[in-house]
Amino acid sequence: MSAPSSLLAAKFSQQQIIEFLSGKHDEWLFDQAKYVTQQVFNNQVYIRGIVEFSNHCRNNCHYCGLRSGNRQVSRYRLTDVEILDAVSDIAQLGIGTVVLQSGDDWQYSAEKIAKLIEKIKQDFDIAITLSLGDRKHHELKLWRAAGADRYLLKMESFNQSLFNQCRPHSDFNERLARLKYIQSLGYQTGSGVITDLPGMTDEILAADIITLSNMALDMLACGPFIAHPQTPFAQHANGDVLRSHRVSAILRLMNPGANIPATSSLAVLQPNARELALMRGCNVIMPSFTPAGVYHNYNIYPGKNAATKQVTQRVASIFEQIQHHGLQPNLSRGDSKRNHYVSRC
Template sequence: MSPPLADQMPLSRQQVLELLGGSDDDWLFSRARLATELAFGDQVFMRGIVEFSNHCRNDCHYCGLRSANREVVRYRLSHNQILEAADQVASFGMGTLVLQSGDDTKFRCDDITQLIHQINAKHKLAITLSLGDRSLEELKAWREAGADRYLLKMETFNRRLFAESRPKANFDERLDRLKGIQALGYQTGCGIITDLPGMTDEILAQDIIELTRLKLDMIACGPFVAHPQTPMALSGNGCVLKSHRVSAILRLMNPGANIPATSSLEALEPGARALALLRGCNVVMPSFTPQHVFSKYDIYPGKNAAKAFLRERLEVIRNQIKQHGLEPSSARGDSRSH
C-alpha cells in the first residue's frame, strides 16, 4: 500500500520570495521532509543514467558541451555499448534507466526506437529519455516504442535570461514541445538552474511558480556551476543552500513529483546531494556511462569527476542515503503527481 500523499501547499509569490531569502529554513526543510515522507516513505529511487553522446548542436552559454567549444573531446557510444550499459543498470538494481545525450541528431528516430525495444525486451526498467528538443513525430514514436518518461529542461522561464543563456533556442517552441510531451502520455520532467548568471530571487520565484503550473511528474533544480570553456566562465557558482531551498519549496508545491538530488550539488559541496534528500529530493541518478568516456560528459566542472569505479561510486551513494535514515530503492519510482 502506497504512503499517503501530502496536500499541495499553495504558496504565494511573496511567500516563495521570503523562503528563498532564508526567512525560516528550519520550518521549510522540516515541512519538505515530511511531505517527501508522506509521498514516498523512506525510499530514495535510484536511476541509472547512461550519457551516450556528448555531441550537441546547441550553444548554451552555461554548458561545457556547447557546440562552439572546440576543447571538448567528443564521443558517441555504439548501439552495443549503450545496451551493455543498460545491462549494468539492471544488474546493479536500478529501477530506471535514463538515456541522456547532448542534442545530437546523429542518433535518428529509428536508432532510439530500436534501443527502447531491445531494452524493454530484456529488462523490466522504466525508461527515461533526455535527448534534447526533438520533433513531436520522434517523441511519439519513442513513446509508442515503450519509453516512459521524458525530461526537457527550460533552465529558466524568464524570456530575457533564457535568450542570454540559450542563444540558439526558441522559448515558445521549447515550452510548446514540453506541453506536447505531456500530451503524448509521458511522465514529463522539466527543470531550472538556480543562480544562473543574471538570475534574481524574483526571477527564481517566478520560475518555481511556472514549474508548478505545468503539473509535472519530474522537477529538476540544481545550482549553476561555472565552466571555464563557456561565456559564463567568470560568473560565480550558485549557492548550495539556495538550491536546497528551491527543492524544498518545490516539494511543498508539488508533493507527488519526483525531484532528483543533482550531481551539481555534489560538485560544489561534498555531501550536499545527500543532504538534499532531507530537503525535498527523493531521487539520485548515478552515472553508468562507461569508464573510458565517463569524464568526457563535462557539462560543468565536477560532473563525472570521481576517479572511483562504478561499484565503489554506488556504494558511496548508497551509504550516504542510509546514513540519513533513508533506503535506496530499486523500484520504478513513478510520479505520484496525478
C-alpha cells in the same frame, strides 16, 4: 509559520517564495519538506542509472561545457552495443530505471533511438527515461510508442529574456510548447531550472517555481549554476547550495508527489550537499553508468563525472550515504505519484 494540516499541494505567492529564498524561514521550510517527502515516499530514495551516450551537441548554450562552440571537448558517441552493455549493468544491479541522456545530437536518428528503446524493453524489465533535448514531435511520438516511459526537457528558466540570454538561437515558445506536447503523449514529464544563473533574480526564480508547479509535472529538477571555463559565463560566480536546497524544498511542498532528484552539481560545490538535499525535499539519486573510457568527457560543468571509483563502488557509497540518514535506497521503477500512468514494460 504553522505546519500544513495535510499533504495537499501548498500554494505560495511569489512574495512568499521570495521570502523563502531569502532564508528567513529555513528551519520551517526544511522541516516541512522533510516531513512531506517522508510521508509521500515512506523514507524511500529512488535510484536511477544514467547512460550519457553522446556529448555531441548542436546547441551553443552559454552555461554548458558541451556547447558546440567548445573546441576543447573530447567528443564521443556510444554504439548500440556499448549503450546496451551499460543498461545491462544497471539492470544486473536491480535498478528499475535507465536514463538515456545526450546532448542535442541528431546523428542518432529517431528510428535508431526507437529500435534501442524496443531492444531495452525486450531484454530488460526496466523503465526508460529520455533526456535528448529538442526533438521533433513525430520523433517524441515514435519513442513513446516504442515504449519510452518518461522524458526530461529542462527550460533552465521560464523567463523568456533570461532563457534567450542563456540559450542563443533557441526558441523559447517552441521549447515550452514541446514540453507541453510531451505531457500530452502520456510521458511522465519533467523539467527544471538552474538556480543562480547569471542574470537570475529572486523574482525570476520565484516565478519559475510557480510556473513549474502550475504545469503539474512528474519530475522537477533544480541544481546550482557552476561556471565552466570554456563558456561565455566562465567569469560568473557559482551558484549557492543553500538556495538550491530552498528551491527543492519549496518545490516539494508545492508538488508533494513529484520526483525531485538530488543533482550531482550539489556534490561538486559541497561534498555532503547531495545527501543533505534528500533531507530537504529530494527523493531521487542518479549515478552515472557511462562507460569508464568516456565517463569524464560528459563535462557539462567542472567536476561532473569526476569520480575515480568504479561504478559499483560509487553506487555502494551512495547507498551508505542514504542509509546514514535513516533512508532506504529503492531500486524499483519509482514512477511518479502525481499522475496515473500505464506501464509500458
